[in-house]
Amino acid sequence: MDAAAVRTWCSLTLQALGREREEIDAINVYPVADGDTGTNLYLTAESAAQAVEAVFAAHGTRDTAPSSADVMRAMAHGALIGARGNSGTILAQLLRGMAERLEAGDHLAGALRRAAELAREAVAHPVEGTILTVAAAAADAAGDAAGAPADVCRAAYAGARAALDATPGQLEVLGRAGVVDAGGRGLLAVLGALVEAVCGEAPPAFGTGRPARPLPQEPGPCDAAGPAFEVIYLLEAEAGAVAALRERLDALGDSLVVVGGDGLWNVHVHVDDAGAAVEAGVEAGRPYRIRITHFGAAAVPAAREQAQRAVVAVVPGAGLPALCAEAGATTVPTRPGEPPASGELVDAIRRAHAREVVLLPNDPLLRHTAAAAAEQARAEGMRVALIPTRSPVQGIAALAVHEADRSFDEDVVAMTAAAGATRCAELAVAERQSWTSAGVCQAGDVLGLIDGDVAVIGQDVTGTAVAVLDRMLSSGGELVTLVLGDATPAELAVRLEAHVRDTHLAVDTVTYDGGGAAPLLIGVE
Known part of the structure; x- marks a missing residue:
């Protein structure tokens, strides 16, 4: 694959996940039925695409074009730093494996094999019937194929599709819900984009992928309530420290995925103690871009039920995000000199999965950014109230009096009064x-x-x-x-x-x- 083909693949991947995002979200029942797998994959691919375009922009003033290795590394690195959720983190590792082998001159089948191996190694407790199974099947089929790259791509897609069809029989929660694995469905979209980039035409559509029968009303043994928080952060650390971090996080929660290398890692875990997960990262190295999401009520088989009301708070540092998340808020952590864009705030409002959202910017410089995000969320049908908190301490005061059981207007008035009195x-x-x-x-x-x-x-x-x-x-x-x-x-x-x-x-x-x-x-x- 030359540089132009990788760029085309990345662009087509973003388009495919954009088209299928809501469909993939709708069938997300594992590992947590929170209805965001498609969105997480799309945002991960978006970060990868931005990195690829930056490479081409940097070469725009030079006489030489970027190499395919440059572009593939950028795609993998962009996915790593922008990975969202369990599925996005695994996708980043798949791309890293491909970049590693393609840079070494290996063929596409070898790259897919390395990608599947690295992804499986990154997951603390691999489970069959997931994106890992689909990735392995794609690699096996590609390895069995002979001929031109187009034949290898088509074989990989066909192998992945067959494996995806089989996932409901491998994972009980999928079988009872009547859906295929959402992460595997997203990977199929990525491989379909690869086929289109190499062959010039897209493979046949997979279908709606929506439940084939009504989802059960009573949760089964695989639907037991899991940890309360999803914690994700980038980590600058040595490999030895990361090995110890894996052991500690594995003891704290589940859905542990640690991807990356060469001193930069993306850490994903589901835990009840979000603060302990962040502290473990501090002991291992330097965590940043910390994201803590409160899952809210226990997951249901179809998708996380939409809450009536949620609070989204922008907070600095390592400790405050965990504190606010434990109080039930969806947090947008910040670092000095890196204020969130309005798109990040809109994404956090969506992740809150609520009909009504109270937004706490906690910084006077974010007033206009927060207002733009609130307006966009309102255009998407959500009711959003912006409380112009100027400091995290005002946000803490507002969060302390938040009561989801009272009317939205009364709650906003009480939170605004508490912030104003601080x-x-x-x-x-x-x-x-x-x-x-x-x-x-x-x-x-x-x-x-x-x-x-x-x-x-x-x-x-x-x-x-x-x-x-x-x-x-x-x-x-x-x-x-x-x-x-x-x-x-x-x-x-x-x-x-x-x-x-x-x-x-x-x-x-x-x-x-x-x-x-x-x-x-x-x-x-």
């Missing part, structure tokens, strides 16, 4: 000399910002934090919320809690870890 502050370190509302600061000074304005200029974090707290509590307050930055020692919270207890009677203090790059976030209700 004054927010944060500490930051000055990067250079500049004028502020509190005077001139020098590089290295610690700045205390209250409601967005510099109010205190100090020489150390503790002294500045105490001054900020005293100023905020001078007008009264009942509860102080402290959110320590990812690199802030816990001793700071101990000293601040003691100060509040000794100097401000009848004021309670609560502390949370992992609030991002800011040394400290403060909320006063």
